[in-house]
Amino acid sequence: MIDTLELAGCRVYLLEFAVGDRCSGQREGEKRAVREIVESVFGDNAVLSHRPDGSPVVEGCNVEISVSHCRGVAAVAVNTDSQRIGIDIEEFRDALKKVAKKYLSPAEMERCTAPCQLLTAWTVKEALYKAAGVSGVNFANGVRLPLPESDTGEVDTPSGVKRFKVMSVDWRGRRLSIAIPCAHSFIP
Numbered sequence: 801m802i803d804t805l806e807l808a809g810c811r812v813y814l815l816e817f818a819v820g821d822r823c824s825g826q827r828e829g830e831k832r833a834v835r836e837i838v839e840s841v842f843g844d845n846a847v848l849s850h851r852p853d854g855s856p857v858v859e860g861c862n863v864e865i866s867v868s869h870c871r872g873v874a875a876v877a878v879n880t881d882s883q884r885i886g887i888d889i890e891e892f893r894d895a896l897k898k899v900a901k902k903y904l905s906p907a908e909m910e911r912c913t914a915p916c917q918l919l920t921a922w923t924v925k926e927a928l929y930k931a932a933g934v935s936g937v938n939f940a941n942g943v944r945l946p947l948p949e950s951d952t953g954e955v956d957t958p959s960g961v962k963r964f965k966v967m968s969v970d971w972r973g974r975r976l977s978i979a980i981p982c983a984h985s986f987i988p
Contacts, residue, residue: 802814802836803815805976807967808966809980810978812876812877812887813875813876814874816872817830817872829874830869833869834869834874838858841876841878846859855884863879864885865885866931868926870890873889873974875976883980884981885930885931885978886929886930886931886932886964886978887978888922888977889975890923890974891975892918892919901940902940903922903925904921905944911945916975920975920977921945923975924946924953924968925945925953927978928943928953929943931955931962932955934955934957943955952982953966962981963981965980965981966979
């Protein structure tokens with residue numbers, strides 16, 4: 801059964817699936833779950849494809865979507881405002897501690913020490929990266945987490961800084977984060 805959440809003005813659809821073997825079973829489950837969500841939301845004839853930058857798009861629909869999955873669950877975020885969005889869902893893994901220096905700035909590493917903070921930082925940065933739609937960004941310094949008193953993250957782009965509203969929630973033992981452009985999202 802597909803669950804639905806409303807986050808930051810977007811609708812998020814989530815579907816759990818049985819996990820097979822570590823590689824092919826997981827990937828096949830992810831693809832089936834995403835396809836089931838897309839067909840449920842957009843109709844049985846909906847075609848999911850990808851732009852040249854790799855971001856997902858439902859052909860013939862004037863909406864923006866973002867897709868994420870982790871072990872046993874797929875998530876699809878839909879924004880009807882036609883603004884690019886980003887979503888990420890993950891469960892904690894020890895690897896997040898080991899690679900923290902690759903995705904956190906020194907200041908962010910001081911703020912994010914507990915496993916739940918590392919997980920939130922990872923999912924927020926992934927969502928920001930997807931929402932920005934630029935490649936080659938340095939995750940540690942070019943994708944910035946919101947400060948504790950804020951809900952706005954930033955991404956450096958070749959033409960300036962893009963600002964995004966971010967929101968994170970727990971869903972069935974996983975962390976889900978979404979990023980959408982702020983009203984005045986571009987700083988030259």
